[in-house]
Amino acid sequence: MLEKKSEFTIYPITVLQDNIVWVWVHNCNAVVVDPSVSEPVEKWLLEKDISLKAILQTHHHDDHIGGTQKLIKRWPDAQVVASKKELKRIPFQTLSVSDNDIFYLMDSEIKVIEVHGHTDNHIAFYLSKKNCKYNILFPGDTLFGGGCGRLLEGTPFQMFESLNKLNLLPENTKIYSAHEYTENNLKWALKLEPKNISIIERLKLVQIKRHKGISSLPSTLSEERKTNLFLRAKNVQEFTILRRHKDKWKC
Template sequence: MIDDMKHNLQIIPIPAFKDNYIWLLHDSNNAVVVDPGDATPVFEVVKNLNLHLHTILITHHHHDHIGGVARLIEAYPNVKVYAPKLEQYGFKHLTVDETEILDITAFNLKLKVISLPGHTLGHVAYYAEDEENAQNILFCGDTLFGAGCGRLFEGTPEQMFASLQKLAALPQDTKVYCTHEYTMHNINFALTLEPDNQALILRQQTTLALRDLQKPSLPSTIALELATNPFLRCDNSAIKSSIQQPNASHLQVFTAIRELRNHY
């Protein structure tokens, strides 16, 4: 359970399926859920905390991110559902696109929509920035993972690389709420590229300890990803050496290591 002090919010990971996290933001009365692939665990948490489901945020159209939406709408007919403009959904929703600002009135919270094509063509993230109190939060779906990134199901390497660069440019203290517990496997892959990266070695130890206690490895931060995520380190000489492409461009490095990760 993570406290976001600015809005007196708590952000809770709700485990779903094998390795998904449905993120739930709540105060004492209302809740917002991000990518509810399964309604059942959401119902359980909302009921146990005596909350009202106010808003659903969708990052992309894959079933493990939207499979529970219809049941949640049925139970909460006044819930607001936001989903990417460039994708199709079988439920009533409000579309969002780049540069839009969502006003989550229940929390007095404003979320910026960031377009992130790559994993899917319409993929978006939701970002709340508070420079004064250093309480920046990012819900990035399947674009950025702990020490990794999403597969390219619809987009091109160029699109995904550009999307990751957008996220890399966010304030380094931004908390990163990914939707899959892939961190350990991603770290092990990253170490094949940068075996001497001390930040990565430390992250492996920390993540292993958390997972042994059955605790999430998330949220991460942009700073931690810049130090340990190979997909944000495509200018790194050790990575270029590992793939035997010392003169490759950043995009060429990204494309090569994404392909390697596909088969790891």
């Protein structure tokens, strides 16, 4: 059994090539975020004797929902929370939510933030809890360590607006992105700003973690404001130039 803690306890399960399935645990229950596949998640929960209470889905891509249906077969009472606008592409959702909706799970308030750009109807989940030192953001594929998602369905304007929404959150917000892209993103950023001390120092720390097999995440919004070029873009035009440059860049 895991130790009981009053603050957020969130564990990473690394799957596929670079996906991270986040497991938020409270007492003997868990909420899983964007389960790409089911087997490692189910094994992790069963080994620790933890029951699945809910699954949070940020968007419809298979590497985010691919394991959901098998998990809810194992835990049929678990809720599946997803965008109301994605009933066709996430048909197994049981709690359909919209922008600015608030719901509660495991003694925490969760706010839904609509963040178009990577896909239409992409949402992020923002968690807050009384007497906790920090809040939590699950941004899916909208905000990464040092980067942001590719524009697969949305426009540069939509992604720029979405990042601005997230940038309004408190600076100590912990960010649990869905992919381990931080090192690559920071290498790209350093090519554009080779004298940026914040990027240099963060990249060194990330490389040490990755060498030890440790995830670079979570980051904080404060850290992203210093080192994430997309989050620092002053306008849509600047963001568009950065996104196009990153799309063509090879490490």
